[in-house]
Amino acid sequence: MKTQKNKARVCAELFLRFARIGLFTFGGGYAMLPLIHADVVEKKKWVSDDDMIDMLAISESTPGPFAINAATFVGRRVAGVLGAVCATVGVALPSLLIIIAVSFAFNAFRDNLWVDCAFRGIRAGVFVLITNAVIKLGKKLDWSLIGGVLALAAFAIAVFTELSVIYVILAAGIVGICVRLSKKEEK
Amino acid sequence: MILLELFYTFFKIGLFTFGGGYAMIPMITDEVVSRAWALEGRLIDFIAISESTPGPFAINIATFVGMNSAGLLGAICATLGVILPSFIIILIVAALFDRFNRSRAVKGFLWGVRPAVIGLIASAAVSVFISAVFSGEISKAGFDLPALCIAVGALVISRIKWNGKKTIHPIAVIAICALAGIVVYGLPTVF
Incomplete structure (x- = not known):
């Protein structure tokens, strides 16, 4: 009985902690890491530094938003599947509510001259955000010849054909498996 | 049934997003263009707003697209869809961590996917650039x-x-x- 109560308390706290993290990170992703570390490792001692490294490794190698990966991982560690649900809902809920509110505002003011002008400027700038994301990811990657070919091929296919992006990702993954497995055999 | 379609589409997107929120952009463009959600021109605005409001980019953009194509329920369906694949996969992988982490097939898969994702995001940059500078079609009049x-x-x-x-x-x-x-x-x- 007591442990049941305790678990409910931990789950509520997981929810609140991750809601706070969701509320205070802009852009998401790794911007969240310092906050998660401060709250979850240092303050609550829910998981260790080693767990954080495991979590990063898993997030890097599984699909989906980093924020969700992290919340699910920590929640599960602390309080099982229920904990995972609480932390994940917590990290997503502030965004959901804020965007719903912003959506109403956006649609109400979209036809305003000044808002429209601001968005014409912003539209020109979104390309900058995406370009910078490409540069950042590109710097982090350990490039190889095949990697370069894959990047160029994916780029060309996406620009010049109607082929679904998902097939490009799957094909690149299969090439990766073939290359890596055959290299190991040579040794 | 647009709600189911939203859920399914964002589930698919969540399942194939490697390398952070921006990796979703080419997929969202793909899906939004191929479905009649009437969001094409506004997608760029959504990206800008998603980047400047708190919270994970992926959740923001999913909520935004859902909200603007099918209202509140649409927002919830799209967001649930984008969350669920990660959630399920992490629960499974965390349980099998060591075996997963040492798997050469997993490492190989990611080795191929990472550079491809960079190419895909670059293509999104190009298409966003073109639609901003040429208001849609590439032509002298639209410049x-x-x-x-x-x-x-x-x-x-x-x-x-x-x-x-x-x-x-x-x-x-x-x-x-x-x-x-x-x-x-x-x-x-x-x-």
Whole structure:
């Protein structure tokens, strides 16, 4: 009985902690890491530094938003599947509510001259955000010849054909498996 | 049934997003264009707003697309869809961590996917650039010189390392562009 109560308390706290993290990170992703570390490792001692490294490794190698990966991982560690649900809902809920509110505002003011002008400027700038994301990811990657070919091929296919992006990702993954497995055999 | 379609589409997107929120953009463009959700022109606005509101980019953009194509329930369906694959996969993988982490097949898969994702995001940059500078079709009539100037100017500003170290935050880039838009497009209509 007591442990049941305790678990409910931990789950509520997981929810609140991750809601706070969701509320205070802009852009998401790794911007969240310092906050998660401060709250979850240092303050609550829910998981260790080693767990954080495991979590990063898993997030890097599984699909989906980093924020969700992290919340699910920590929640599960602390309080099982229920904990995972609480932390994940917590990290997503502030965004959901804020965007719903912003959506109403956006649609109400979209036809305003000044808002429209601001968005014409912003539209020109979104390309900058995406370009910078490409540069950042590109710097982090350990490039190889095949990697370069894959990047160029994916780029060309996406620009010049109607082929679904998902097939490009799957094909690149299969090439990766073939290359890596055959290299190991040579040794 | 648009709610199911939203859920299914974002589930698929969540399942194939490797490398952070921006990796979703080419997939969202793909899906939004192929379905009649009437969001094409506004997708760029959504990206800008998703970047400047708190929370994970992926959740923001899913909520935004859902909200604008099918209201509140749409927002919930799209967001649940984008969350669920990660959630399920992490629960499974965390349980099998060691075996998963040592798997050469997993490492190989990611080794191929990572550079491809960079190429895909670059293609999204190109298509967003074209739709901003050429208001849709590439033609002389659609060419928007002020937009090109804002885009190039913002790119330069965003690459400068202030105090020798840090580049400015993406939200600052958006704010500067908004201001530039107001000055370039708005002021001439007043004077």
